[in-house]
Amino acid sequence: MSAIDITRRTEVCHDLPGQKAAHKVLAELRFSPSLPQRGYTGRALLVDLGKRQIREEKIPDRVRELFTGGRGYGLHYLWNAVKPGTRWNDPENVLVISPGPLCGNTQYPGSGKSLVVTLSPLTDIPIDSNVGGYFGPLLKFSGFDALVLSGKAARDVILVIDGVAGRVTLEEAPQENPDSHVAAEVFTRMYATDEKDLPNVSVVAAGRASEHCRVGCLNFSWYDLRRKCTRIKQAGRGGTGTVFRDKRLKALVVHGPRVTADANHPADLERIAKAGEKMHFEIHDYDDQQCHMRRQGTAHLVEIMDAYDLLPVHNFQYGNHPDTPKINSKVWDARFTQTTVDGCWYGCSMACSKGADGFVLRTGPYQGHTVTVDGPEYETAAGLGSNCGIFDPHWLLECNFYCDTYGVDTISYGTICAFVMECFQRGILNAERSGGLTVNFGDGAAQLEMLHQLAQGKGLGAIAGQGVARMKKLFAEKGWGDAQLLRDMGMEVKGLEYSQYNSKESLAQQGGYALTNKGPQHDEAWLIFMDMVNKQLPTFEDKAEALHYFPLFRTWFGLCGLCKLPWNDIEPADNAKQPEPQKVPEHVQNYLNLFAGVTGREITVQDLLLMSERVYNFQRVFNLRMGKGRREHDQPPYRSIGPVTREEYQSRAERYDKELKEKIGVEPSGLSVEEKIRRVREYRLDRYQKLCDAVYKRRGWTSDGVPTLETLKKLGMDLPEVVEVVRPFLKG
Template identity: 50%
Template sequence: MAQKIQILVDGRTVEAAPGAPLLELLQSRGCEIPTLCHHPDLAPAGSCRLCVVEIEARGKRRLVASCTAKVRDGMSVSTASEPVLAHRRRIAAMHLGRWPRVPVIQEIARRCGVVDASAYRGTMTDENPRACVLCTRCVRACEEFVQQRILDFAGRGARRHMTMAYGDVDPHCIGCTSCAYVCPTGAIQVVDDLNHPHDPVMIRDHGMKVNAEMARLDPQQCRMRQVGTANIIDVMDQYDLLPCHNFKFGSHPDAKKIYSAVFRDQYLTQGEDDGCWKGCSMACAKAAEDFELKTGPYAGRKVLVDGPEYENAGACANMGCFDPWFALEWNFYCDTYGVDTISFGTCMAFVMEAFEAGVITEAQTGGKKLRFGAMLETLECLHEMARGEGFGVDVGQGIRWLKEKWVREYGADPAFLQDIGMEVKGLEVSEYVAKESVAQQAGYSMAVKGPQHDEAWLIFMDMVNNQIPSFEDKAEALYYFPLWRTWFGLMGLCKLLWNDVVPVDNKTYPPQQAAKVPDHVRNYFKFFEGMTGIPLDDEKMLAQSARVHNLQRIMSYRCGRGTREHDLPPYRMMGPVTAEEYESRAERYDKQLREILGVDPAGKPVEEKIRLLRAHREAQYVRVLETAYERRGWTRNGVPRISRLKELGIDLPEITAIVRDAQD
C-alpha cells in the first residue's frame, strides 16, 4: 500500500498520498472549489486562477492554484479564507463583466457570491451566450489528445482570441472534435459530418474519453506513441514468449538488441502524426526516416520504413537475426514487395531449422547457407521471391508446400517436418511462443482463417496476467474473444483502443471480466449506437459475430477443411520437439513431470521425457479443444450444430444441408 501523509484542510487532518493533485483531493473531500480552465482529461494549466486556495508552509501563507499544486507533508490548506474568497470574487466578477450571458460564467459568479459586475463591463464585454472565455481547454486538448497545435491564441489584452494557425480553416485539422468536447461554453460547434451519424454527441463523448485515456495512460503502460507495438518485444522476451529459432525458445540473450528502446532511440521518428490515421491519440504506427538500404534494387537509397511492428521484429528473433538494421531493411522490402512479414519470417525460420538439421542443403538453396542468423542470405531469398527466381520461389510457396516437396523429393521425415513446421490450415503461425498456453494453442489452431492472432490473441491473459486458469475459463475465452475480435474486423475498427491501454480501475473486476476490459467494450458499443442508432450489448455483439464465424466454419467444412483434424497444431506449438529444446528448459519440464504426471525424471533419457510430456500436453490440448467446441455449439468433430444455427437465425436450408450429415 502506498505511503500516506497527513495535511490540514480547513483545520481538519486529512490523509493523502504524497504528490497527489491537490484539487482532486479537495474535491473528493467535498470542498467547494470553482474551476474553469480545469478539465479532468487534460493536464492542469492553472490559467483561470479560480481554484486558488491558501497554503501555509514553514510559517508563510500564499495563494496557489490548487489544480497545479501537489500534496506535500505538513502543508495546511484553507479553501475558504477571506483572501481566497476575495480573490475568487474578483476573478469571477471580471469574467462576468466580460461574458455576462455565458451560463458557465454566470454559475461560477453565483457560486463565488458575485452580485454586481458592472465595474468590469465595457468595450470588451461580449453578449454572446456561447462566447469563447479563453479557458485554453481547446488548445490543450488539440495538443495533448492528437499531438497537434491547430488551435492557439493570438493578440493581447482585449484583442486576445482563439484562432487556427491558418485562419478560419487549417488544412491540418482532421475534425476530431476534441476541442468541442472540452469547450465549456459551446463556442466550438461541429457543423458538418459527411458520415451523418445517428448521434454525433454520443460518438464524440465516448471517443474523447478514449483519447483522454490514451494521452494519460499510454506513457505509463505500453508507450505506443513512442515505440509502437514493438514494445511487446521486451515483455515477450522477459516472459519466455518471444519466438526464437523457429519457436524452439521463448527468449534469447541477443533479444535486447531489438528491444523497443533501440528502435525508439536510434531509428523511429518521434512527435509526428500517426501513420495509420492522423488524428489517433495512440499513434502506434511508427516510421524510420532516411534509412539507407544496403541490399536489393534500392540499395544505397534513403527511404522511409513503416514500422517495425511487433510481429516484424518478433519474426527477426524467430530467424535468429537480432539486428535492428535487418529488421528495418527486411520490413521495408516485405512492404515494397507486398509480402506478409509474419508468413515469410515463420517460413524462413522453418527453412533455417531444416537446413541446420540436414533436411536441405546448399544444393537445394542455390548455394545459400541458411542457418539461423543468416541475414544477407535471408534478404536474398526475399529478393529472389520478388524476382520469381531461385530458392526464393520455393520459400514463397509456404511451409505446407515445402513439407510436401521435401518429403516427396528429398525423402525427409514427414513426422519431424510436421512437428516443426509451424503452420495450421496452410497459414504460418504468428509470432508468439504458445508452449505453456494451451488457450493460445487452441486459439491459433481453431482460428477459421488459420493461426493469426487478430482472431485469437490469448497469450497475455493466459501467460502474463493469469486471467483464465481453468479449462472452463479457457473455453469461455475461446468463445468470447474470437467473436469479439471478429467483430472489430466486421466493423472496420481498430482493436488497439480496446486493451492496449487499460483503465486504472479495470483491476477491480474479477480476472475473467478484467480480461475483457468491460469499460472499453462499452465504448465500442456506444460508438456503434452513435453511428447506427441501434443499441448494442455483449449478447447482441456476440450474435453478430457468431453468425459470420459459423458461416465461415461451414464454408471451410464444405471445402474439406473444417473439422477437428484441421484444428490440430504442430507439436512445436505445444511443447519441445528436440532434445535441445527440452534441455533449454529442463528445470521447468522436469518439474511438470514430477508434479503433474508423478514421474521422477531422474536418470530418464531426454527422448523418454519428451515422449511422456508430449502425451500429457496433447491430451490437455484435446480436452480444451472439446470444451471449446461444446461452448461454441459445435459437434465433437468441430462442425456447427444445426441447433446453434437456429439460435443464430441462419438455419437456411442451403446452409443446414451442408452440415446435416455431420451432426452428432
C-alpha cells in the same frame, strides 16, 4: 534531437503524364456519389475484371442484419461467388474490400480499418485481413460499403474510383511500377487534383513478389502531410496480394471527398465525440505509463515477450535470447521519428504507425535509395528478427521495407524464413539442394537474398514463397528430412503460418491459434498472459469460455471496421479493479456507445456477441464447404504444444521435469531426455484434444467441430445454403 529530415527520400515519381497517357480505359461506370447514412451507404461496387463490367447493387437489409459489414460482407460476397471446388486462382474467386459501419468516424481511435476477404492461396479457405490506411473510409465516403473484384484481366489494370466526379474506370496501366512504395506515391499524385487534395486519395497495391508467391500482401496507403509522402499499412495475412496480382490488378485508386467530422451522418455525433474525447484523454494520460504505443507502436512488446519466455527464437524453438536488447523497444524508440502524427486514420491518438525515416537501402533493386520504412511492428521484429536469430535493426528494417514494397506478408515470411533456417540447421536443406544459397540462423544478408529471389520467382526464394505447408510436403517427398520432424517443426495450421508468439506453455493459446477460422493468427484470441502468467483459466471450461468470448468479441472489430489495439493496449486507470479486467469493461461500453452513436441502434454486449457469432459460425461452415473446418484441420504442429527436440527440452528442463512429476505423475530422474519428451508429448497432446472437446461444446459444435443445426438456428444462421453444407457432417 535526431537530425533526420523526414521529408527527404529518393524521388520515385517520374514522368507521371507519360505514364498516365499510356492508360487505356477498358470500362467505365458513372454513379451518384453518396455519403453514408448512419454508417452505411447500402451500396456495393462490383467489378468483373475479365468481362470488363462495372456495376453497383443495393445491399439488402437482410444482409446487413446477418453480416453487419466488413468481414461479414466479405464472407457474404465470397460465399455467393465461389463453389466448393473453387480455388484462389479461379476467375470466380472474388477479392472483397469492405469498411464496416463504424469505419471512418474521425473521433474514436482506431476507426479507419477495412477488411479484405478472399479465398487464400495458402489455405484454400476464406482469409480475412484487417488493414488501416485511408482506402476503406474513402471508398465508403464515395458511396460504397463493399468493393467486390472478380475475374481476371488480360493485362495489368488499375481500378479508379472517383467519389467526387462519380466515375469508376477500369484502365490498362502498362508502365507503372507495381512495387507498393512506388505505386502508392505515383497513383496518389497522378489522381489528386492538387497538393491539398493528396490526403483524399488512397491506393491499394501489392508488389512484384505477389506474382511469384502465395504469401502476397496488400498495401493500403494514406498521404502523410508532414513527411510529404504516402505511407502504407498492410493487409498481411493469407495471400491477399497474391490473388490481387493473379487478377492482374496493379492498383486500386480511390479519390474521395474531403473528410469531415460527420461524414458517416451518425445518429448521435455527441455520443461518439464524448467516447472519442474520453479515449484521447486516457491515451494522453496513461500511454507513457502503460504500453508506449505512441512512441514505439507494438514493437514495445519485444522485451516483454522475451522476459516471459514467449518471444519466438530460432523457429519457435526457444522463448528468449541474450541479444534481444539489440532489437528491443529502446532501439525502436530512438529509430522512429517521434515528432510527427502517426495514425493510419484521423483521430487515432494511439498513433502506432511508426516510421523509420532517412533509411538507406543496402541491397536489391532500390539499393542506395533513401526511404521511409513503415514500422517494424512487433510481429515483424519478432518474425524477421528473433525467430530467425537476426538481432540487427538494419537488416530488420531493410527486410521490413522490401517485404512491404514487394507485397510479402512479414509474418508469414518470418515464419517461413525461420523454418528454412532450421532446415539448414538440421541438414534437411543444404547449398546443393537450395541452388547455392545458404540461409542460416542469424544471417540477415541471406534472409534478404532469399526475399529478392522470392520476388523474382527464382531459386530457394521461389520455393519458400509457397509457404511452410508446401515446403514440409516437398522436403518430405524428396526424402530430405524426416516427415514427422518436418510436421512437428513446420509452424502452420490449415496452411497459414503462425504469427509470432510461442504458445508452448499456454494450452489456451494453443487453441487460440489452431482453433481459429482462418489459420493461426493472434487476432482471434491472445490468451497467454491470462492463462500462463495470471493463471486465470485453470480448467478446460475456463479456457473454453475464453476461447468462446474473445474470438467473438474480437471478430466484432472486423465487422465494424475498427482496430483492436485501442481496446486493450490502453486501459482506464481503474481497470484492474473491475470484476473482469481482461475484458476492459469500460472500453466495451465505449464500443456499445459508438455503435449506437453511429447506427442509431442501441445494443448490449450480448447483441454485439451475436453479430460476431453469426459471422463466425458462417465462416466455420464456409471452411467446411471448401473442404476444411473439422477437428482434423484444427490440429497444430507439436512445436506449438511442447518441446520437439532435446535442445528445446533442455532449455526448459526444470519446467518440463516439474510437469512430469507433478502433473503426469512420472519421476523424471533416471529417464532419458527422449523418454521425457515422449511422456510430455503424450500428456500435452491429450490435453489439447480435451481442450478441443471443451471448446467445441462451448461453441455449440459437434465433437468434430461442426456447428449443429440447433446452434445455427439459435443464431438465425440456419439459411438453406448453410444447412445444406453442414447436414452431411451431422449424420450419425
